[in-house]
Amino acid sequence: MFIAHTIEALRAHLSAYQHPAFVPTMGNLHAGHLGLVRQAKPLGDVTVASIFVNRLQFLPHEDFDSYPRTWDNDCAQLRAAGCDVLFAPNEKELYPEEQTYKIQPPAALADLLEGEFRPGFFVGVGTVVMKMFACVFSEAKGRRTALFGQKDYQQLMVIRRMVQQFALPIDVVGGVTERAPDGLALSSRNGYLSPQERAEAVHLSKTLQAMATALRAGATDIAALEAQAMDSLRQRGWAPDYMVTRRRSDLLTPEAGNTTPLVVLGAAKLGTTRLIDNLEV
Missing domain, CATH: 3.30.1300.10 (Pantoate-beta-alanine ligase, C-terminal domain)
Incomplete structure (x- = not known):
């Protein structure tokens, strides 16, 4: 598995491929993430995952600082799942300056449910996903696929509509929610x-x-x-x-x-x- 910590290294490596299939994550991986990686394998000629804990989607009182970082275990699990490329930038690499240009999803979708209880959450999600798409798909010459779990139902809808409205040449695929034997959704x-x-x-x-x-x-x-x-x-x-x-x-x-x-x-x-x-x- 090739690991890229910079956008330049990621793009240079992916320039050899035509059809990336991309699974963005914040790390601390579980079977749901790995299921998306396995689902991605037949959808492209290179399977890419990212690990980036995105500060923009956390409210000040939320768990950004304490969010589990499990790098070694995540890498081992991605290798075992057949991931080809891991993009793991630090904050300075992805946001070299204050991110003043942001994605603002429409209030009719983004200000209800999760958006009501986590104001600004979908601004952070939309912004980082758009930037990740720019990093991962910039060298693609054909089909581009991105996979997101259906457990985050509203998030999946926001991303699908963002891709549609910006006419991005990306197929957004939803992955079924993985559950523990007793029915608890994996998270x-x-x-x-x-x-x-x-x-x-x-x-x-x-x-x-x-x-x-x-x-x-x-x-x-x-x-x-x-x-x-x-x-x-x-x-x-x-x-x-x-x-x-x-x-x-x-x-x-x-x-x-x-x-x-x-x-x-x-x-x-x-x-x-x-x-x-x-x-x-």
Whole structure:
């Protein structure tokens, strides 16, 4: 596996290839990331992953400084998964000066759900992804593919629409959410959970499953369904931010009688750890 710490070295190495398939990460890798790498292998002639903890998408009170950096283990896992190239710039390399040009996704999508509880999050995500695309795909001469996990459902939608509106020649592919045997969605932040919290954490996905089951059975009172889900988690000691039913097309609340495809999404804190998950209905 070739490791590039500079944009120049990355571009020089990738100039020999036609069709990069790219998996951006913040490191502290788990089976979900590695599944994306394996999914990327047949989609290009070189598989590229990145590790960069992006300060722009963290709020001042969030865990940027304490976010786990597990370099040696990450490299070993990427090699085992068949990754060809790892791009691992430091902050000075990716942001040699203050990043004053930024991607501002539309408020109708970026200011709800995650954007409501993490203001500016999608500005940081859109900006770093656009810059990563410029680094990884600048030498590509044909098909370009980027893979993102569906666990970050809203993020995937933001990136897809960014690519569409800027007419970027990139196929954005969503990877299915990888789960532990008990159903907990894999996340780098699961490592923050105590053993007791880890046993409890599965109830976020179970609550979403209950919402999805009720919707499939014909439930029409969306507000009551959401309130019941919030109360259920609070009674178990969680601090939920949202447990909602939304249209897959735009993440807005479905109208009564609307048969458009739906998704249930949740975000909640268990102790000091904030977890997110979703299920398409």
